[in-house]
Amino acid sequence: MARRGVAPDRTTLAVLLKACGGLEDLALGVQIHAVAVKTGLQMDVRAGSALVDMYGKCRSLEDALRFFHGMGERNSVSWGAAIAGCVQNEQYTRGLELFVQMQRLGLGVSQPAYASVFRSCAAITCLSTARQLHAHAIKNKFSADRVVGTAIVDVYAKADSLVDARRAFFSLPNHTVQACNAMMVGLVRTGLGAEALQLFQFMTRSGIGFDVVSLSGVFSACAEVKGYFQGLQVHCLAIKSGFDVDVCVRNAILDLYGKCKALVEAYLVFQEMEQRDSVSWNAIIAALEQNECYEDTIAYLNEMLHYGMEPDDFTYGSVLKACAGLQSLEYGSVVHGKAIKSGLGLDAFVSSTVVDMYCKCGMITEAQKLHDRIGGQELVSWNSIISGFSLNKQSEEAQKFFSEMLDIGVKPDHFTYATVLDTCANLATIELGKQIHGQIIKQEMLGDEYISSTLVDMYAKCGNMPDSLLMFEKAQKLDFVSWNAMICGYALHGQGFEALEMFERMQQANVVPNHATFVAVLRACSHVGLLDDGCRYFYLMTSRYKLEPQLEHFACMVDILGRSKGPQEALKFIRSMPLEADAVIWKTLLSICKIRQDVEVAETAASNVLRLDPDDSSVYILLSNVYAESGKWVDVSRTRRLMRQGRLKKEPGCSWIEVQSEMHGFLAGDKVHPRSREVYEMLNNLIVEMKLSGYEPASALFAEVDEEGSTSEQDSQDDLVGVGGD
Template identity: 55%
Template sequence: MYIKCSNMEYAHKVFDRMPQRDTVSWNAMLFGYAGSGSMSTAQVMFDSMPERDVVSWNSLISGYLQNGNSRKSVEVFLQIRRERVGLDATTFAVILKACLGLDDYNLGIQIHGLIIQLGFVHDVVAGSATVDMYAKCKKLKESITFFEEMPVKNWVSWSALIAGCVQNDEFSHALKLFKNMQKERLGVSQSTYASLFRSCAGLSSLQFGSQLHAHSLKMNFGSDTIVGTATLDMYAKCDRLIDAKKLFHSLSTHNLQSYNAIITGCIRVNQGFEALQLFCNLMNTDLGFDEITLSGGFSACAVIKAYKIGIQLHGLTIKSRFLSNVCVQNAILDMYGKCGALSDARQVFDEMPTRDAVSWNTIIAAYEQNGKAHETLQLLVQMLSSRFEPDEFTFGSVLKGCSGLKSLNHGMEIHGRIVKSGMCFESFVGSALVDMYSKCGNIETAKKLHERMDEQTMVSWNAIISGFSTQEQSEESQRFFSKMLESGINPDNFTFATILDTCANLATVNLGTQIHAQIIKQEMQSDVFISSTLVDMYSKCGNMNDSRLIFEKTENKDFVTWNAMICGYSQHGLGNEALTVFDVSCYLDCLINGLIFIEEAEGDKRNILSSEAECQ
């Protein structure tokens, strides 16, 4: 009782006063001290035991393993073998976990051989541990083979293999195993649900995830925090943040993992303000934080460009034990880069004791995003000299840098390296190449690359359509726009704006009207970027009535919208109308910037209010 209540002081007093102690008493004390993390005392208890059984040895091995000393667990196991102590299935289950802790696959194979030699190969406990060991050592094929040969399987065996499939990114196989497991009418544990929800998240399978959620509720796991956290994480990664939030707020108890999941979910859909609010709520609890929490906080600051909050969070990180964590440092780098603080980003990068490929990609992207194309190329050279191989994200940033410099020669050199790496026709890199060649004026090469791509992305289509537009080949731009629609890809606002520009240049109002209809069909007419382009297109095509109508219907006008309307009137000789629009835009600009004040005098107030009404 005292041991289970974690009061080892009282437990030891009772133990000392016992007139007779048997092996069960000694094992209880050994188990208690190991469970409380006092392995030195546990070892003393073990050495003092007059007699030991297999439970004594298992408790010692398990104690060292639970307290993070896998090597010591193996040493105790070897001592067992030297003293020829009898083993049981639990011994093998524990020592196989120790092999995982040491990341020693070869030792795991030797333990497996010993299991066969001693006749435990048909034991379900030892077998389940073997399945788990092979899966976690990235030997999923061997894990599946051993599982299929097991004469007796229980829910632990099934759960171990399902978890192994998820750890090896075989999400579909994990869900298939679950269906087979249900046919065997076996129960489901919280760890099984956690693995299955991870599979649904990995596959973005909202339908199966929703069914699994209903299944977990039916099996009375609705109030389980671990299952609830895995479920909300699945909803967030399937872009159903509303459902994730509902589930988060319905949980009776929150843990650190549930906060991390909902913070990460908010960042995924660029809800930086809400993510920071959740971060602050977490800081007001006793749950603490970890590297995932801090990375989420920095990512939230990056989304909303909250530089000052990012600095404060950086200060919190310096005081914590997570400053040396490379994932946290990469998140700090990304935050400073997206906030435009390149000097801060470079200082963090230079002071990093350990860098990985993500670190290099982040600093390269930071310089490219802030228009430092030359520095972007220099960093690529430094990355290569540090023996880090560029990946698709590196090449994407560097190619954007070449586009910014209009440097075709540099871009062709990068293209050569991409060909050698075998990533030439990977969709992300291929799209970046098409964009680079297009912006550097080599539209024919861009066209060839676009047509040879296995999967043509929105970026690639936009690059080629925009490229022909800037090369004054508007007919070709419109032809590719038609091919894009035929391929089943829905245009975005940039595509529509580009093709409307070509309609304006060719004065093809009929095609422009058709594209306008498609914009309305896709409910994108409220996009200010598209509205501005429509105003410009109709005015250049001589249809000032429609241009004015679009202008008046645009709720959130920016300077481009106002300028398009003013230029349209001017180009058609309508000077008075142009000046009227110009006067209104100037008034609103002053009003927004606080340069017009409503005076106390009743007459002034009335005049200004009437002017506001006219503007609205």
Template identity: 55%
Template sequence: MAFFSRFCSLKTLYLPLETSAKFLQLCAASTSTSTQTISSTRKTFSHMFQECSNRRALKPDKNWISWSAAIAGCVQNDQLLRGLKLFKEMQREGIGVSQSTYASVFRSCAGLSACRLGTQLHCHALKTDFGSDVIVGTATLDMYAKCHNMSDAYKLFSLLPDHNLQSYNAMIIAYARNEQGIQAFKLFLQLQKNSFSFDEISLSGALSAAAVIKGHSEGIQLHGLAIKSNLSSNICVANAILDMYGKCGALVEASCLFDEMEIRDAVSWNAIITACEQNENDRKTLSHFGAMLRSKMEPDEFTYGSVLKACAGQQAFSNGMEVHGRIIKSGMGLKMFVGSALVDMYCKCGMMEEAEKIHYRLEEQTMVSWNAIISGFSLQKKSEDSQRFFSHMLEMGVEPDNFTYATVLDTCANLATVGLGKQIHAQIIKLELLSDVYITSTLVDMYSKCGNMHDSLLMFRKAPKRDSVTWNAMICGCAYHGLGEEALELFEHMLHENIKPNHATFVSVLRACSHVGNAKKGLFYFQKMASIYALEPQLEHYSCMVDILGRSGQVGEALRLIQDMPFEADAIIWRTLLSICKIQGNVEVAEKAASSLLKLDPEDSAAYTLLSNIYADAGMWQQVSKIRQTMRSHNLKKEPGCSWIEVKDEVHTFLVCEKAHPKCEMIYSLLDLLICDMRRSGCAPEIDTIQVEEVEENRHQKVKSNGFS
């Protein structure tokens, strides 16, 4: 072994080509030589042969050994097309091929994902009587597997007259890479029954299969097998175990294993960083990244991808900027994987302008980066920008995927643009994407939020599959439109179908109870969350219960519920109570709610407005005047309400007291007629005292500016 190491370190080498080739064969045949040493030796020779090829040194004495060496050198140095061209030239010269020649060209096809060319070369191997050779067969099935053609790979494996450990390893790893974990396990068990035992490659493949199927118990057994066979200290096996625990959600075991590892390479660091990120422990992800840098280990694009996801998850913009700076400094550039992760990070941190700039500077604008921008605008409540970017994506000839359609449907729901929603629905039907549960659920949600409950219910009933998200969308739609009884019936049906409810389900159910005014049923479901479904109520659920109790006249009970919560109340829950006080006319509780709300947000104009209206309803005009003065001194104005409606594929937006709409006069004339009809029928419109004062003040200012004061 020491000899191999010394050999690899030589700067100058004078050996006949035939001797060099025989030495390589000796390396390959040696069982006592480590994988790292063989790899180093191979690289040394590949570099030498590549130099020979570049200088045309093979010209004087060309035979199959020199050609094979040159082709192997090209492949080893990632010059895959050059290797294939040399093979073609070799055939023109009429020089015969060997096992190693075929192994190199099949590796080139695998690297280029050139399955068609690989199939042609497979036919060539069959014609030259190498079809039954186990080395050529193994290289061929590896090529098919890397081109994602598993049916042909397995067919070839079955037809091989003799199997060896390498052919089994190639097939096990191929199944694991193509996310067919069960088949990989079966083959690993079959390998153990044969005369030749498994090695570190077989075991690593089986561990990858456990990661694919998230088989934690299977992974533990394989970990035990690694310890028993003295392979657990092998860096490849240790990394595979680490990756398996991470993907199975066993972050504690992954962390313990990582801490115990005596030797760590870049793969080890990537595995633990990815494990933390995938298990949503963003703080630990960033901590491990810092430790990796301190250990002088150089991050690669996969490291940066995971770290950027962690920055996005924490919305840690400063950390994300620092990582971006490191990427620029490393000279990595905006490669596909890293570039898309950067776009996603900036989007989730709300920096949409920066995200767009990076997107357009990417070497290749992938579907991930397009989707990141579209969903980023949607998350920032900029639905119009999201739809604009979607249109630009179509103009660029990029085909949307399931996630794109679902995101744009969500923006249609936010803007109530049912016309665009129907167009996308038609495209989804055309592309036969309705089997996707996420898309079906989004369609149900979109139609209900656009007020089209008929189509929403139709989509729900026709859905080929329904998960908790689909049920939640339908229950929420019914609750939102005041169909409380229907929402509760759907919930009972959902339980009958053995679909487990989640936190979002109970928010909709409690809202439905509020709409039907059934406080008893609301309290029953609220208590059922923890006692039966082990779901601890969150702020949203408490807010719903405050609304339920308040609407049933139990304002004091609602206040006590807030005071007894296991966590601090937020602005939303105090605002809910304040709104209930407006309905019930409870001034005492309203003052407490407003005081708590203004402690959280002293600039909340809505809190002042609500309290002012409560005082006005109670005839407490002196208090109304005080609130008005306070708002003036703090320079606070009520934010004008905004609504929009889609008519003939055009969205019309309206602000309170705003008269910019081209049909403004006609709209206000119709509104006056409606108010007159309301008054004649005994209904008086609700007056917002703050808004009335502001309108009067604005009118007075306009009169003064025209010189009529």
């Protein structure tokens, strides 16, 4: 056309400029602009609007706006093109400002303008503005438009306002694939995977159809609900439709299989991929880490680097978690060094994962130093150090860091609250637990499944079973963690029958118990002396639930048999076990021998404990107590002498008590507490009252016995100080 000297008209120019915008060919677009100037068509409103649109799509926003503001005549199409250009170039606020200016001029709003401003609101999560625009669209009868309606659903879904999103979605006269996709993404984002699956069924059954975005969303929904078999069905559908070759769909399938612990399937999908991007590598690396294949996780990082792929923060986060799982500081340091070299050393996610890795390797001081170096308002770093202290049994330090975090204005999330509640359970600091409970209510997080189960556990371990039961009954969803917390709580506080009743309720609710559940159930049977029930539940583990008993379960059975039938029966049970008994089982038997005064079995148990753990000083204490109960004072003296010769010392008992929101700690024989004189006076009074009531202290309480068999009552008194308080 140009060679023949035929001048383009405004329609031809508009078509050519649209093609340049679609190809993002700025150089050709500039040439056509020159032709428009030469022919005088740039002053035409249609051609001018096409020029604004072309510059915007070619990522030359300043040129687009410069030409737009220089136009002699502008209509709603011109304004729509300028607004769309701002959105396409991520200048969302400028796009909204242009929309406001357009309204002030009294110009009618076009479909593209509405769609663009809703996308702006979605990008910057501006819910209040979105609602105002939605009302404006309804007034101008654009809300039912296919494109605008989809944009409205999308903005509400991305702002996690699902009530508004559902209302907008169901008000659409026709549901398109795009509208359904927007709704599905919102459901998956907010953890409503089951509802997202229902939506996908609606799409397939009603003939709406689906695309790669739909499949990616539904695979994420399957991963959310751990729906392995549902995922398999959708995978078959993806293959049948030919969409499975899309890299985004393959990545979503990889993620699904990884989260569903189907590592073989994940590996096969990865190996069959002809095209892999960084998301593909991240998905397989995360799958390996989630399935505890830690060494393979590290190996795949090296393979990723070998193929020239650049790891990102997510990659390093997964690999550092694997190093933490291996408790390998050596590997962790190397991976951390690679992250630093790639410029991600100060990334909040990577740094917090390094903090977590140090904590799990027992290097809590180094973790604290790194956290202090990061500083700032990053919640993920605070969560890592708080959980690290909790993991390393430094609950008081965890609570101090929680207070420090609040002081600098960092807002906790559900993970923070759950971790600190766990420390309250460990220290039995119920007052702090109640304060955190109040904060959770204020933050409207009580519906969180993780938090509700932690509250049940906290109140139970603090001895407040009524409040624990109240939280249990109020929970919106009960998982096995909540049931276990109640059963363990009742068992811990000697309420064996209540624990067993709760277990029966758990079975009636079709909640599958795990190993921890049966440990609590067997302990409950031990507390109330239910031998037959204990044996029945022990058998139930394998017969109904296919759970192989672990050493903790065997220890409980030893305790049950020892208390009910005596140490000899318990010893027979130990010798018939398919697993080799550990020191805990032999010490359990040794403790029973003290009650039954069975010296022969006690000596057998003690020798086995020392064989497994020669440095365990407690076995000498337990054995000497058995001798003392049987009146064998010479053996008591000999055992104590052996302990001294081995340079073994008993760890002093330590206890805490919370009084008026203040924690008081006591060691056995403690004279350091500022009110120790009052504590000892109270203790002496209690001992006198106990003796007047007919109580005689057990011989085994006496800490030292000389060669002639004399005892020291002061030492027994010191051992009791750990329960003192105001």
